[in-house]
Amino acid sequence: xxxxxxxxxxxxxxxxxxxxxxxxxxxxxxxxxxxxxxxxxxxxxxxxxxxxxxxxxxxxxxxxxxxxxxxxxxxxxxxxxxxxxxxxxxxxxxxxxxxxxxxxxxxxxxxxxxxxxxxxxxxx
Numbered sequence: 001x002x003x004x005x006x007x008x009x010x011x012x013x014x015x016x017x018x019x020x021x022x023x024x025x026x027x028x029x030x031x032x033x034x035x036x037x038x039x040x041x042x043x044x045x046x047x048x049x050x051x052x053x054x055x056x057x058x059x060x061x062x063x064x065x066x067x068x069x070x071x072x073x074x075x076x077x078x079x080x081x082x083x084x085x086x087x088x089x090x091x092x093x094x095x096x097x098x099x100x101x102x103x104x105x106x107x108x109x110x111x112x113x114x115x116x117x118x119x120x121x122x123x124x
Contacts, residue, residue, distance in 0.1 A: 001026055002113045004097045009118030012087055016122070020082040022097030022115055028078040031055040032102045035080045036111060037071060039093035039120075046096070050082060051105040060105060065091075087122045094119050 008020040020037070029035060036051040050071035051060045059071050070083040080097060095118050098111035 002029065002099060004099065004113055004115035006095065006097050006115040006118040009095060009120045011121045011123065013123050014088060016087050017083070017085045018087065018120060020084070020095055020097075020118060020120075022080040022082075024078045024080065024099065029054045029099050030101075034100050034102050034105045035071075035073065036098045036100070036105055037080075037082045038096045038098060038108050038111075039091075040096070040117075041093040044093075046108045048106050048108070049095070052080065053102060084120070087120075089122045089124045092120060092122050 003026045005023045006020060008018060010018060012018055031054060033054040034051050035054060037049040038046050039049050040046040048062050049065055050069055052071045052073055068086045072081045097115040099113040100111040104110050
C-alpha cells in the first residue's frame, strides 16, 4: 500500500517562500503514475495545483500558480517537492500530495493515494 507523507508547511508573510515535500513509500509509484499537489481552503473545494509525470518528469500547473510554484521529484529519495515562491494570502490552504495512474490529472476524484495534508498560511 502506497503511503504519502507531506511536510514543510507553515506560516509565511506575503511574498515569502516555502518548499513542501511528499515522501512516497511502501512501495514507490509505478512508472506510469502521476504525482499531484492539491490544496483546500476552508469552505472551498479541493483544487488542483500542480502535477508531475513520474516516468518522464513533465509538469503541469494551475494558472493561479504558474510562474510562482515549481513541482519536482527526486526518484532516489522517492520524494515530490512543491517549491512555492511569491506567496499570496490566497495561497493559504491545506496542501495535499496525491498519486494516480497516468491520465486525467486535474480532478482530485481520479487520485487513489493521498497524504494527510500540511497547512500553509500566508499572512498579509
